[in-house]
Amino acid sequence: MTKQIYRRRQTVRPTAHSGEPTNGPLTAEELQLAVRNHSMPLEALRSEITPPGLHYILTHFDIPYIDEDAWHLRIGGAVRRSLEINLKALRRDPVISVPVTLECAGNGRSLLRPRPLSQPWRLEAVGTAVWTGVPLAYLLAHAGLEDDAVEVVFTGADAGVQGGVTHQYARSLPIKEAMRPDVVLAYEMNGSALPPQHGFPLRLVVPGWYGMASVKWLESIQVVTHPFEGFQQSVAYLYQRDANDAGTPVTHIRVRSLMIPPGIPDFFTRSRVLPPGPVLLRGRAWSGEGAVKRVEVGIDGKWLPAHLEQPSAPFAWCEWTLPWVADPGEHELACRATDATGAVQPLEQAWNYQGMSNNAVQRVKVSVQ
Ligand SMILES: Nc1nc2c(c(=O)[nH]1)N[C@H]1C(S)=C(S)[C@@H](COP(=O)(O)O)O[C@H]1N2
Ligand SMILES: [Mo]
Numbered sequence: 001m002t003k004q005i006y007r008r009r010q011t012v013r014p015t016a017h018s019g020e021p022t023n024g025p026l027t028a029e030e031l032q033l034a035v036r037n038h039s040m041p042l043e044a045l046r047s048e049i050t051p052p053g054l055h056y057i058l059t060h061f062d063i064p065y066i067d068e069d070a071w072h073l074r075i076g077g078a079v080r081r082s083l084e085i086n087l088k089a090l091r092r093d094p095v096i097s098v099p100v101t102l103e104c105a106g107n108g109r110s111l112l113r114p115r116p117l118s119q120p121w122r123l124e125a126v127g128t129a130v131w132t133g134v135p136l137a138y139l140l141a142h143a144g145l146e147d148d149a150v151e152v153v154f155t156g157a158d159a160g161v162q163g164g165v166t167h168q169y170a171r172s173l174p175i176k177e178a179m180r181p182d183v184v185l186a187y188e189m190n191g192s193a194l195p196p197q198h199g200f201p202l203r204l205v206v207p208g209w210y211g212m213a214s215v216k217w218l219e220s221i222q223v224v225t226h227p228f229e230g231f232q233q234s235v236a237y238l239y240q241r242d243a244n245d246a247g248t249p250v251t252h253i254r255v256r257s258l259m260i261p262p263g264i265p266d267f268f269t270r271s272r273v274l275p276p277g278p279v280l281l282r283g284r285a286w287s288g289e290g291a292v293k294r295v296e297v298g299i300d301g302k303w304l305p306a307h308l309e310q311p312s313a314p315f316a317w318c319e320w321t322l323p324w325v326a327d328p329g330e331h332e333l334a335c336r337a338t339d340a341t342g343a344v345q346p347l348e349q350a351w352n353y354q355g356m357s358n359n360a361v362q363r364v365k366v367s368v369q
Pocket of ligand 1: 055057060061102103105155157158197198199211212213214215
């Protein structure tokens with residue numbers, strides 16, 4: 001999709017969804033969003049597949065109640081054959097299981113200065129699950145795309161108001177992405193039925209793209225002949241300099257690594273305490289642009305290469321480890337990953353208006369005593 005195509009639009013102005021960026025204290029609205037949408041505790045980085053309940057959650061509006069027996073998926077638009085399929089029929093279709101690291105595009109937002117007002121993620125809006133269901137390409141081929149089809153629009157059952165616009169959550173994918181063999185319409189997460197908060201009974205999962213593309217509580221799939229201009233497509237999820245910048249769309253996940261903070265935390269400040277001696281620093285790294293090629297661990301500003309394991313799938317995170325001998329005193333640990341495109345996590349992040357994709361390196365202060 002070229003920038004050109006996305007630029008002709010703007011029936012709705014790209015306004016702030018929620019107020020001007022601020023350096024002030026956390027607001028009641030941010031707190032409200034933060035307690036609805038939880039992140040993954042960093043200690044869960046020990047697990048290759050995030051255990052149920054520890055995967056991050058981002059839900060814009062309310063979690064819809066869906067009656068499994070009455071539910072069906074509609075596929076229509078620029079197709080030769082419109083389809084209506086219930087869950088029983090979907091379960092008889094070909095099945096794939098894809099391990100995918102999902103990350104929210106707003107991850108790292110609250111660490112930007114000034115701070116864009118929205119879900120105030122720190123570093124942990126991430127998780128890896130095995131998503132099982134029908135390949136989207138199979139159903140699209142079954143429906144038969146018309147020659148003038150350009151995008152596929154996915155609409156969830158959840159509705160709300162954002163930026164003054166009332167809408168159901170909906171996102172599109174270019175045909176080429178929609179036809180990738182690893183894009184899945186998932187009815188299972190980690191071998192069990194989708195939990196309500198993750199999109200029951202059916203959700204889209206787009207490996208390598210930030211989470212906003214993976215529409216939950218799917219209700220319809222429409223093939224369209226013009227680029228989709230819904231709110232979540234052409235107003236939200238843009239890299240913008242300011243409120244009036246037409247911006248560029250957010251798509252693939254930028255390279256990132258995270259470390260399990262070593263030692264034990266202080267309850268209130270979360271600062272780390274650890275005894276002197278050998279400790280295995282460990283964490284995971286991922287990128288939606290290409291395989292992770294290198295992870296370096298910074299110890300008091302000196303970068304050392306970590307050992308990298310193979311990921312279980314192209315868009316699942318990989319584990320890294322680095323042994324360290326901690327000597328008494330105060331230390332700052334950091335980690336940074338580089339992917340196959342040569343992209344490396346920045347030490348300082350360039351700011352953008354919606355606080356998208358802040359993949360600046362994580363820093364962990366530890367007190368060795
Ligand atoms: N229908 C619907 N789908 C949605 C959302 C939503 O609010 N409604 N949030 C999106 C965003 S921004 C993210 S990051 C992911 C989060 O998926 P998870 O909650 O299963 O981790 O779902 C995406 N799909
Ligand atoms: Mo997100």
